[in-house]
Amino acid sequence: MMQCGWLHSGPQLWLRCVHREVRVKAGKEPRVEEHRGWLLTVDPVSHSVVLVNFREDGASVCVVMGHTVEHVEVLREADREMAERLRCFLPPKTLSLDPEELRRRRSSVCRWLQKNRVPVEEDGNELRVAGALTIKAPYGPEDCCSSNQIILDRIQRLIQVQPDPHSETDPGRTGITSNN
Known part of the structure; x- marks a missing residue:
């Protein structure tokens, strides 16, 4: 599946590419770069693509800026083991x-x-x-x-700018006391 116009394609398409191995072409001729890896996530604001490649000694992460992306091609689906690795790569903070x-x-x-x-x-x-x-x-x-x-x-x-609810100082107090 080849996708052109990445910036204008929207979240529904992006989600269909997440956790799949992809080839990303970025830049304009004559400076086109090709990146390949497992699409970990897409930033919804900048449309940047985060790719991860697993190696024996760890993993490498590549961020392709959204404004440079020209084409995204899905190469293959993740098998069960790869899907689990991708899910666990950046565990939720919760x-x-x-x-x-x-x-x-x-x-x-x-x-x-x-x-x-x-x-x-x-x-x-x-x-x-x-x-x-x-x-x-x-x-x-x-x-x-x-x-x-x-x-x-x-x-x-x-x-x-929300005050820290655990801080010891009360934002409503000035620190001035009265002896009345």
Whole structure:
């Protein structure tokens, strides 16, 4: 399967290429480069392609910038063993967090967004913002997903400036005490 116009093809096509061995042609003549490997992921903003190749002494990762990608050709599907290697290559961060910590993080982000007058509701383990954005565990800026780039950017920036709920200083306190 050969895909042209990578930048304009969209997430549905990208997902069909993930966890498959691909050949990526990048650049324009006369400087066309060819990259080959297992497509680990595609950055939804830059459309960059992350390829991994496994060797006896480890693995190598190659990132092909999305704006340079001209063609992506799927060479083969992953067998069961390769599919498992690809799934385990970058394990989700949530594996190291206990369910109680995830619940605290979800509640903290929810309260922060509400405090900033952002309509948010809990939907199982996800947060839904204004019907246009989803935040998945572990509820950081990189865990936001939306097709609306403006909303995505604003909510990510808002989460980035969220005070640490575990810090000992209360952002509402000035440190000045009264002896009245």
